[in-house]
Structures are given as C-alpha cells and as structure tokens.
Amino acid sequence: EAQVTQNPRYLITVTGKKLTVTCSQNMNHEYMSWYRQDPGLGLRQIYYSMNVEVTDKGDVPEGYKVSRKEKRNFPLILESPSPNQTSLYFCASSLWDRGTDTQYFGPGTRLTVL
Amino acid sequence: AQKVTQAQTEISVVEKEDVTLDCVYETRDTTYYLFWYKQPPSGELVFLIRRNSFDEQNEISGRYSWNFQKSTSSFNFTITASQVVDSAVYFCALSEMNRDDKIIFGKGTRLHILP
Numbered sequence A: 001e002a003q004v005t006q007n008p009r010y011l012i013t014v015t016g017k018k019l020t021v022t023c024s025q026n027m028n029h030e031y032m033s034w035y036r037q038d039p040g041l042g043l044r045q046i047y048y049s050m051n052v053e054v055t056d057k058g059d060v061p062e063g064y065k066v067s068r069k070e071k072r073n074f075p076l077i078l079e080s081p082s083p084n085q086t087s088l089y090f091c092a093s094s095l096w097d098r099g100t101d102t103q104y105f106g107p108g109t110r111l112t113v114l
Numbered sequence B: 001a002q003k004v005t006q007a008q009t010e011i012s013v014v015e016k017e018d019v020t021l022d023c024v025y026e027t028r029d030t031t032y033y034l035f036w037y038k039q040p041p042s043g044e045l046v047f048l049i050r051r052n053s054f055d056e057q058n059e060i061s062g063r064y065s066w067n068f069q070k071s072t073s074s075f076n077f078t079i080t081a082s083q084v085v086d087s088a089v090y091f092c093a094l095s096e097m098n099r100d101d102k103i104i105f106g107k108g109t110r111l112h113i114l115p
Helices: none
Strands: A004-007 A010-013 A018-027 A033-039 A042-049 A056-057 A074-078 A088-097 A102-105 A110-114 B004-006 B009-016 B019-021 B025-026 B032-039 B044-052 B059-061 B064-069 B074-079 B088-096 B103-105 B109-114
Touching: A004 A088, A004 B009, A010 A018, A010 A088, A018 A033, A018 A088, A018 A110, A033 B004, A042 B088, A102 B019, A102 B044, B004 B088, B009 B019, B025 B074, B032 B074, B044 B064, B074 B088
Parallel strands: A010 A110, B009 B109
Antiparallel strands: A004 A018, A018 A074, A033 A042, A033 A088, A042 A056, A088 A102, A088 A110, B004 B025, B019 B074, B032 B044, B032 B088, B059 B064, B064 B074, B088 B103, B088 B109
C-alpha cells in the first residue's frame, strides 16, 4: 500500500528545543516536499527535494532545515523552534510522469511551540 | 511573481447540484503546471490533478472535470451531481515547469454540500 508516514503526529515543545519531524515514503518517489498549513494563510511550501542530495527552498524556508540522504526519507528539522512555527505540517511524496502524475501526503504533524 | 487566486472563499450547494470552483493564476512563465487538491473535514490532503500549460484540453474524471483556459489564466474545477462526500476545502496550485515540485497554493475554497 502506497504510504507516506510522518512522526510524530502531535508535538508540544518549547522555544529553542531542537526537533525533527520524520517523513518516509514507500513508493520510491524522487520528489518529496514539506508544507505548513495555517489558518488564513493556507498551504505554503517549506522545502522540496527532487532526488537524493537535491533540495531547494519553497516559499517559507526560514527557520527550517531538511536533508535527503536516502530516497525514502525527508526529515524536517527545526534547529531552534519559535512560537511562529506552531502549525500543521504535511510531508508529500510525488511521481510526476505525464499520464501517471500522483502525489501522496502524510497524515500531518500538529506542532505547538510554547 | 506567481500567484493563485481562489476568489470564492466558501460555497454552499444542495446535493445533486453542479458546482464550479474558480481558480485564476498569474505567472510570467510560459510553461507551468496547475493542480487541484482536496482537503476533507478529516484533514488529510488529497491530490486530484496536475495539468501542464501545453495541454488545454479539458479533463474529466468521473463527476469531476477541469477547464483550463490560458486566455483567461483560469483553471476551474466542476463537480457534477455533487454529493455530501464532496464537502471539503479545495485548493488550486501552480508550479513552474522547470521546478516541478515548487508549488504555490491558492487560499482554498470551502465547499459545503447540503443534503
């Protein structure tokens, strides 16, 4: 079964305490990406990756880091979280191939930074 | 700069009615992709379609259809014979063709299908 998993699903933390949200896909997709969703601001892309060791900034990369050492994993790292990073985060895995375009999202991680 | 506008913040229709969700985009690129996504009340995100700017043919998938018009920079989404399960927030999005996964989203349209 095609799947994108994210962990943790819920996290409450304090300002400045480094955290990592993991994302893993089982479809061997080259493309992966991270989004955050905030009321009134909608969905915004944080980072994306077109393949192993290839990443690029989305719309709102400040305060986040990513790495893509293996095709299946794309962790999102908050080195020093701040309250304005309280949000709902989604990871996605994509296959963009004319006629078979598809994209799967993880279930989301709700992060609260106090 | 790229921009996606979904002017309809919220729409309510009675079940079995047809409904069209509008999407207008701005881009300086001549080649780009357009997307639609669905987010039901349960919160998950569901990819519906990706269409490239070279292909202006309308797309139909069951009760869903998409109308791409380059002349008006629009990529509208129509649900025919709506059902309660179609109630969701729908997002339109845009990406540059040479940066396949850099995606800009509209603010979304919340669709209520009333029984």
